[in-house]
Amino acid sequence: MIELAEMIEELRRELTAARTAAAGEDLYFEVGPVELEAAVAVERSATAGGRIRFWVVEAGADGRLADSVTHRVKLTLDPRTRSGGGRAPWVSGAEEERER
Numbered sequence: 001m002i003e004l005a006e007m008i009e010e011l012r013r014e015l016t017a018a019r020t021a022a023a024g025e026d027l028y029f030e031v032g033p034v035e036l037e038a039a040v041a042v043e044r045s046a047t048a049g050g051r052i053r054f055w056v057v058e059a060g061a062d063g064r065l066a067d068s069v070t071h072r073v074k075l076t077l078d079p080r081t082r083s084g085g086g087r088a089p090w091v092s093g094a095e096e097e098r099e100r
Helices: 004-021
Strands: 034-044 052-056 068-077
Touching (some): 004 068
Antiparallel strands (some): 034 052, 034 068
16 A cells, blocks of 8 residues: 555656656647545554554455555645746646647
């Protein structure tokens, strides 16, 4: 299992790699809202400061996983770039007239 934060971090790396690979291409796509759906196991640490962690579990791992109950979580991420002034990124190419 991996933590939910690691899954989102890897998604960010993959989107960045796609933008880099498409640089200079004539055909491009605007990166819009990204929807993720995952089965997660929620675990609360018994130590002081009891941290709650979300672990992504394999597809089809419904029901109980050890002492954790799995839940379905759906996240909608709206990618923005700091370098673009907080605007949604494009997958490739320089900004063209009338692009958002």
